[in-house]
Amino acid sequence: MTPILEVEGLVVEMRRHRTVFRAVDGVSFALERGGALAIVGESGCGKSLTLRAIMGLLPNGGRLAAGRVIIDGVTLDTGARGRGHGHGQHRRMSIVFQDPLSALNPVATVGNQIAEAPRHVLGLGRSASRARAVELLRLVGIPDPERRYHAYPHELSGGTRQRVMIAIALSSDPSVLLCDEPTTALDVTIQTQILALLAHLRVERSLSLVFVTHDLGVVSQVAERLAVMYTGRLVETGPTASLLAAPRHPYTSGLLAAALDVDTPEREPLAIPGSLPDPLRLTNGCAFQPRCQFATPECTTTDVRLELVGPDHQAACLHSDVLSAAQAVGHHV
Amino acid sequence: MSKALIEVDDLSVTFRSEHGRSLRAVDDVTLQVAEGEFLGLVGESGCGKTTIAKCIAGRVAPSAGTVRFDGRELGARRTTEDRRAIQMVFQDPYSSLNPRMTVRHVLSELLTVHRLVPRVDIEARCGELMTLVGLPRGALDGLPSQFSGGQRQRIAIARALTVEPRVIIADEPVSALDVSVQATILQLFEQLRSRLGLTVVFISHNLAVVRHLSDRVAVMYLGRIVEEGSREQVFRDPRHPYTAALLASAPRLHQIELVRPMVRGEPPSPIDVPPGCSFHPRCPRSEEICAHDSPRLERIGACAEHLAACHFRDETSPEAVDQP
Numbered sequence: 001m002t003p004i005l006e007v008e009g010l011v012v013e014m015r016r017h018r019t020v021f022r023a024v025d026g027v028s029f030a031l032e033r034g035g036a037l038a039i040v041g042e043s044g045c046g047k048s049l050t051l052r053a054i055m056g057l058l059p060n061g062g063r064l065a066a067g068r069v070i071i072d073g074v075t076l077d078t079g080a081r082g083r084g085h086g087h088g089q090h091r092r093m094s095i096v097f098q099d100p101l102s103a104l105n106p107v108a109t110v111g112n113q114i115a116e117a118p119r120h121v122l123g124l125g126r127s128a129s130r131a132r133a134v135e136l137l138r139l140v141g142i143p144d145p146e147r148r149y150h151a152y153p154h155e156l157s158g159g160t161r162q163r164v165m166i167a168i169a170l171s172s173d174p175s176v177l178l179c180d181e182p183t184t185a186l187d188v189t190i191q192t193q194i195l196a197l198l199a200h201l202r203v204e205r206s207l208s209l210v211f212v213t214h215d216l217g218v219v220s221q222v223a224e225r226l227a228v229m230y231t232g233r234l235v236e237t238g239p240t241a242s243l244l245a246a247p248r249h250p251y252t253s254g255l256l257a258a259a260l261d262v263d264t265p266e267r268e269p270l271a272i273p274g275s276l277p278d279p280l281r282l283t284n285g286c287a288f289q290p291r292c293q294f295a296t297p298e299c300t301t302t303d304v305r306l307e308l309v310g311p312d313h314q315a316a317c318l319h320s321d322v323l324s325a326a327q328a329v330g331h332h333v
Numbered sequence: 334m335s336k337a338l339i340e341v342d343d344l345s346v347t348f349r350s351e352h353g354r355s356l357r358a359v360d361d362v363t364l365q366v367a368e369g370e371f372l373g374l375v376g377e378s379g380c381g382k383t384t385i386a387k388c389i390a391g392r393v394a395p396s397a398g399t400v401r402f403d404g405r406e407l408g409a410r411r412t413t414e415d416r417r418a419i420q421m422v423f424q425d426p427y428s429s430l431n432p433r434m435t436v437r438h439v440l441s442e443l444l445t446v447h448r449l450v451p452r453v454d455i456e457a458r459c460g461e462l463m464t465l466v467g468l469p470r471g472a473l474d475g476l477p478s479q480f481s482g483g484q485r486q487r488i489a490i491a492r493a494l495t496v497e498p499r500v501i502i503a504d505e506p507v508s509a510l511d512v513s514v515q516a517t518i519l520q521l522f523e524q525l526r527s528r529l530g531l532t533v534v535f536i537s538h539n540l541a542v543v544r545h546l547s548d549r550v551a552v553m554y555l556g557r558i559v560e561e562g563s564r565e566q567v568f569r570d571p572r573h574p575y576t577a578a579l580l581a582s583a584p585r586l587h588q589i590e591l592v593r594p595m596v597r598g599e600p601p602s603p604i605d606v607p608p609g610c611s612f613h614p615r616c617p618r619s620e621e622i623c624a625h626d627s628p629r630l631e632r633i634g635a636c637a638e639h640l641a642a643c644h645f646r647d648e649t650s651p652e653a654v655d656q657p
Contacts, residue, residue: 217584
């Protein structure tokens, strides 16, 4: 079966002052029909830009320098910068942003915002698109949808606004939903509700998901595949469970060791030494090497690429076997 | 429990909203913090945890109730001594530092104004403070923009420590930081506490962080403390359904199954607090009594230090609710 979404060699160049740097550097992945992929990384690693590049919504100063996006076998016209893809193309995928309050139109009722795509993209009539908006409000779990149709974004709570954002994203009947930290601005009890809603929609609507987050604690709940990103590149990809249980890139294992877990309070979190490199001053070789405990002189010169390290599991590290040996003898790395 | 250093009694804070309605951010809260203790204050956005912190630090005046420090009541206008004794560290180290002042300027100004060390020793003291928070001496010449988020938070902590406080109130100090640097700041808090004997009130929505650091934990919902106890009491045996829901919803690294939501809906607006127990409209355990009778924060069984504000506090934790 062909994947629903294929991303090949995506390169995004960002201009900062007078210099240009690669904020996303050769990202490739494929998403199975009905599958879900989580992309994890720290601030500035390029995870959100990757989503925006796929959607054709790069911010000012950003340019898609290379790469292809193929959805359902059709290669998207990625030439149109900053305005999203053309009609017919953007129907196939939608995006949900982190902060619904700034993504929603403050002077339009939520109902009209949801009805917009059915009316203008799907070409439904006024009453049909309205009925569809009400149905979508119900689908995303908003009680009393007929009344809420007339609400403005400011009248709603954060969780309900995010549900509205999801309803808008679903209004053009997409097959892929891109989620950019959709629960980061929400409280944990609301986060579980939104994650449950997304899981429900995956089944109900056979949606495929790309879920970007900085929180390793939510990835295993939302996606069966995981990609870890560092300074614009994917450094490890694979099935979520095996990747979290036995990471093969030192950055992934570092992130896991640095995270606190509510169930094991006695474990001391270990910070990754150093800090994120300046994207303008990236050198040859592995970008993580200055912070890596396994680094050798080769790491500074070799251009590391993702390579198969296990069944369906790839890592971009010259020493990925050292890491797996360390885990085998029970070292905590 | 050893002697209480901070005693908050029947504290309420009411803000006026634009339309003349009043918002009770803190509702009749009583809380003690013992000398040398690490208290975690937990709750979701808008529950009033920051407002309590600001009341203790003297940045917000209470509408009712008192704050006592070391046995003395702190009035609305505090003496310099009292203000020095309780210092705050904020969430966002990008906005809480003056972008035009070098670190040396920030620290030496405080040392001079408060006459903490003789003029000739200022430079040496600045260096000591840098060492204390784990920054190189050379960092004194930098401006905030030259540092990473974690380093800025260290600078903010050094600033708080300059005036030799007895209490640090940290308001979500690691929430704006990346995971890989959070751990270093948490370790710094632990070191400072053991080295300087500081009392810490640590506000966070992150239960994993609170469980890792705190001796005692207080959980807030809509302006009230709904559960309080030692770390192990609260995390191992939560007796308020809200605490249980928070704990179940906390992100977990190896959680493969989807978490079933424990509570319905969202917190109501603090302007329209529901009658009775304010949690009852969302509570999986609620019964008729909850709708009109507001439970007080009371001890569980014979346990003097584990308190919960729930009519069913003597029963065990509730089950998840089904919800799409």
